Amino acid sequence: MIAALEFQETTKxxxxxxxxxxxxxxxxxxxxxGFLGPNGAGKxxxxxxxxxxxxxxxxxGQILDKPFGDPAARKSVGFVPDAPNFFAGSxxxxxxxxxxxxxxxxxxxxxxxxxxLNTVSLAETKKDARKFSxxxxxxxxxxxxxxxxxxxxxxxxxxxxxDPAGVVEVRELLQAASQEGKSVFFSSHQLSEVERICDRxxxxxxxxxxxxxxxxxxxxSTEQVEIVFRNLRADILPKYQMAHTAAKNTTRxxxxxxxxxxxxxxxxxAGGELLSVDSVRKSLEQLFIEWSREEFRV
Amino acid sequence: xxxxxxxxxxxxxxxxxxLLLMLWPYAMAAILLLPGDKxxxxxxxxxxxxxxxxxxxxxxxxxxxQLGNEQRSRRILLVLSKAVSRTxxxxxxxxxxxxxxxxxxxxxxxxxxxLAHAVQRPIDGVLMMxxxxxxxxxxxxxxxxxxxxxxxxxxxxxxASASLGLLFFAGQVKMPGPGQLLAKLVSMRFSxxxxxxxxxxxxxxxxxxxxxxxxxxxxxxxxxLNLTAD
Numbered sequence: 001m002i003a004a005l006e007f008q009e010t011t012k013x014x015x016x017x018x019x020x021x022x023x024x025x026x027x028x029x030x031x032x033x034g035f036l037g038p039n040g041a042g043k044x045x046x047x048x049x050x051x052x053x054x055x056x057x058x059x060x061g062q063i064l065d066k067p068f069g070d071p072a073a074r075k076s077v078g079f080v081p082d083a084p085n086f087f088a089g090s091x092x093x094x095x096x097x098x099x100x101x102x103x104x105x106x107x108x109x110x111x112x113x114x115x116x117l118n119t120v121s122l123a124e125t126k127k128d129a130r131k132f133s134x135x136x137x138x139x140x141x142x143x144x145x146x147x148x149x150x151x152x153x154x155x156x157x158x159x160x161x162x163d164p165a166g167v168v169e170v171r172e173l174l175q176a177a178s179q180e181g182k183s184v185f186f187s188s189h190q191l192s193e194v195e196r197i198c199d200r201x202x203x204x205x206x207x208x209x210x211x212x213x214x215x216x217x218x219x220x221s222t223e224q225v226e227i228v229f230r231n232l233r234a235d236i237l238p239k240y241q242m243a244h245t246a247a248k249n250t251t252r253x254x255x256x257x258x259x260x261x262x263x264x265x266x267x268x269x270a271g272g273e274l275l276s277v278d279s280v281r282k283s284l285e286q287l288f289i290e291w292s293r294e295e296f297r298v
Numbered sequence: 299x300x301x302x303x304x305x306x307x308x309x310x311x312x313x314x315x316x317l318l319l320m321l322w323p324y325a326m327a328a329i330l331l332l333p334g335d336k337x338x339x340x341x342x343x344x345x346x347x348x349x350x351x352x353x354x355x356x357x358x359x360x361x362x363x364q365l366g367n368e369q370r371s372r373r374i375l376l377v378l379s380k381a382v383s384r385t386x387x388x389x390x391x392x393x394x395x396x397x398x399x400x401x402x403x404x405x406x407x408x409x410x411x412x413l414a415h416a417v418q419r420p421i422d423g424v425l426m427m428x429x430x431x432x433x434x435x436x437x438x439x440x441x442x443x444x445x446x447x448x449x450x451x452x453x454x455x456x457x458a459s460a461s462l463g464l465l466f467f468a469g470q471v472k473m474p475g476p477g478q479l480l481a482k483l484v485s486m487r488f489s490x491x492x493x494x495x496x497x498x499x500x501x502x503x504x505x506x507x508x509x510x511x512x513x514x515x516x517x518x519x520x521x522x523l524n525l526t527a528d
Contacts, residue, residue: 051379054522075381085372087307100303101380144376 002065004029004152004183005050009059012045012207019045021207022059027152027185032178034198035187038292042207043187044082047156050185051079064152075102078145082157084137086129091122091140094129098144109147116143119173134161142170146177153177155186159193171197191284201284203291210291218287224280225260227253229272236266254280300382304390308364309398316398319356320405323349327409331416339417339488346410346424347484350431353402357435358458361395361442366451369524378523385515388443392511395439403428403435414488422490430483433500437476437507438462444514447521475502 003026012020020042027033035043048054050061052069066073086094095116099109117123120139125132129140138161145153153174159167167190174184174197188194194201195215203211211218232251235241240255240263251272253263264274282290309316326345330337365388368374378387410424441461445454462480469481479499 048523048525053375053378053525055520071381071383071386074379077379079375079379081372081375081379083372084376086376087373088310089307097303097307098376098380101300101377101382103381141376 002029003027003062005061005063005154005185007046007050007059007061010046010049010056010061011058012042012049012054013057018207020049020056023204023207023209025202025209025212027183029151029183030178030181031199032174032184032186032197034194034201035185035204036189036191036194036201036288037187037204040206041204043204044156045207046204047079047154047185047187050154051077075148076151078148078150078153080138080141080145080153080155080158082160083134084141084144086132086137086140088128088130090127091117091125091129091132091143094140095144095147099147102148104148112147112149116147119143119146120169135163135166138162139166139169142173146173151182153182153184153186155184155188157188158186159188159190167193191288195284203288205292215284219281219284220279223257224254225257226276226278226280227255227260227263227267228275228277229253229267230275232267232270232272234270236270237263250275301386301389301393304377304382304387305393305397308368308390308394312360312398316401319352319398320401322352323402323405323409327413330413337413337417339419342413342417342419343423343486343488346406346413346427347486349406350427350483353399353406353431354434354438354462355459356402357395357399358438358442358462359455360398361391361439362446362454362458363442363451364391364394365443365446366454366524372525374523375525384518388447388511388515388518391443391446392436392439395442396436399435399439400432403431406431419488420490421488423486423488426490426496427483427486430479430486430496430500433503434476434479434483437465437503437510440507440510440514444510444517447514447518450524475499476506479503 005027007023007025010020010023023046035046037043045054049056050063050068051074056068061068063070064073064076087097092113095113096109099112104112114123120143122136122140122143125136129137132140138158142158159170162170171193174186178184198215200213201211201215201218202209229251231249237253240253240259241251242254243252244250255263260277264277267274326349330342330345378384407424407428410427411421414421414424438458442454442458445457449457465477466480468477469479472478476499479496482496482499
C-alpha cells in the first residue's frame with residue numbers, strides 16, 4: 001500500500017538549530033493521523049516541508065507518490081494553515097480561486113463552492129474575507145481546502161479558533177473525509193479532538209519523533225489495573241481502594257498488576273461480586289505531559 | 299491562466315494606488331495645458347521623460363515588494379499549496395507589476411499625444427517612448443523580482459533601483475541592449491530621433507529579461523519561503 005504522505009529521514013536545519021531530525025513517518029490512505037507535540041516541536045516545519053514551502057536539509061519524502069513540493073501532487077491535496085490569510089473578496093471568491101488554481105472548472109467548481117460554503121455555514125456571507133472573524137477565516141480555510149475533493153488533507157491547528165460547534169463541524173468533516181477514503185494529517189493541541197478522531201498519533205518533540213502508533217497502544221497502561229467489586233461486606237486493602245459508589249454499592253480499586261490476584265481473592269473472601277478487571281487507561285493529556293518531559297525522551 | 303488569476307488578485311489588493319498612478323500622466327498634462335499659454339515643447343519633453351522614469355519605477359518597486367508582502371502576510375501559503383509552481387507564482391508577480399504599467403502607459407500615450415498636438419509636434423517620439431517603457435518595464439519588473447527572491451523587500455527595491463542605474467550607465471558607455479534602450483528613452487525627441495537600431499536593443503532587452511527571470515525562478519525553486527515556522 002502506497003502511503004499518502006511519507007517522510008523519509010527528513011531533516012531540516014535553520015542555521016545551527018535542528019528543527020526536524022531524521023523524521024520517518026507515513027500516513028496511510030484513509031487514515032487520520034494526529035500530529036502532536038509542544039510548541040516549537042517542528043510540526044509546522046514538517047507540514048511546510050511536505051507542501052514544498054521549505055526545502056529539506058537532508059532526506060525528503062513523498063506526497064501522493066510524488067516528491068515533496070510537486071505541484072501536480074498538490075492538485076489532490078487540501079491544506080489549511082493555522083491562521084489563514086485571504087485576498088480581498090468574498091468567501092465564494094476565495095473558494096472559487098482555490099478550485100481554479102487546482103484546475104477545476106464550472107459547473108463542478110460552482111457546485112462544489114456552494115456545497116463547501118454551506119458545509120462551513122458561510123454561504124450567506126457577502127463580507128470581504130479579510131474582515132472575517134478568526135473562526136470564520138478558519139472555516140473558510142477549511143472550505144477552500146476541501147473544494148477540490150482532495151485525497152490528502154493537511155491541517156495545521158484547524159480548530160484553534162473555533163467555537164465548540166465549529167469544532168464538532170470540523171470533526172464530522174474529517175471523519176466523513178476519512179470514511180470516503182481520504183487521508184488526513186493534522187496537527188492540533190486540542191487533545192480531546194485528537195482522541196476522538198485519530199486512528200494513529202505521532203508525537204514530536206524538539207524535531208524528533210518520540211512516539212507513533214495507535215492511541216490505544218499508548219493510553220492502555222501495562223503496569224496498573226482497575227478492579228471493580230459490588231456488595232463488598234468489609235473494607236479490604238484500603239491502600240488500593242480508590243472510590244466507593246454508595247448508590248450502586250460498588251468499590252473501585254487501582255493497583256499494580258502484581259497485586260491483581262491478591263485483591264480479587266480478598267474481595268471474594270469479603271463476599272464481593274467481581275464486576276470488572278481492566279487495564280488503567282491514561283488520558284492523552286497525561287501522555288502528552290509525560291512525553292514532553294525530559295526523562296521520557298528516547 | 300493560473301498566473302493571470304493570481305495576478306488579478308494581487309493587483310486588486312493595490313487597485314487604488316494603480317488607479318492613482320494611471321491618472322498621473324493626465325494630471326501632469328492638465329497642469330501644463332491649463333494656464334492657457336502654449337506650453338514650451340522642452341518642458342513637455344522633460345515631463346514625458348520624467349513620466350517614463352516613473353513608469354519604470356512603478357514596475358520595479360511593485361515587483362520587488364510583492365513577494366515579500368505575500369510572504370509576510372502568508373497569503374502565499376494558500377496559493378502555493380495549490381497546483382501552482384513557483385515559476386507560475388513569479389510570473390503572476392511579474393504580471394501584477396507589468397499590467398498596471400500597461401495601464402499607466404496608455405495614459406502616457408493619450409496625454410502625450412494631446413500635448414504633442416498642443417505644440418504642433420509629431421507623435422512618433424511619444425509612441426516610441428511608450429513602446430520602450432513597455433519593454434524596459436518588463437525588464438525592470440524582472441530585476442525587481444530577482445532581487446526580491448534573495449533579499450528582503452526594502453533591500454530588493456534598493457538593489458533593483460541600483461541595477462537600473464547601472465543599466466543606464468551601461469547605455470552611456472554605448473553598451474548595446476537594455477542600457478542603450480534606457481539611454482535612448484531619456485534622450486528621445488518628439489520626432490522619434492535617437493532611436494538608432496531600437497529593435498535590436500529591444501530584443502536584447504527582452505532576452506535579458508527572460509534570462510534574469512529564469513535565474514530568479516531557478517533560485518526561488520531552491521529556496522525556503524520566508525516564513526516563521528513553528
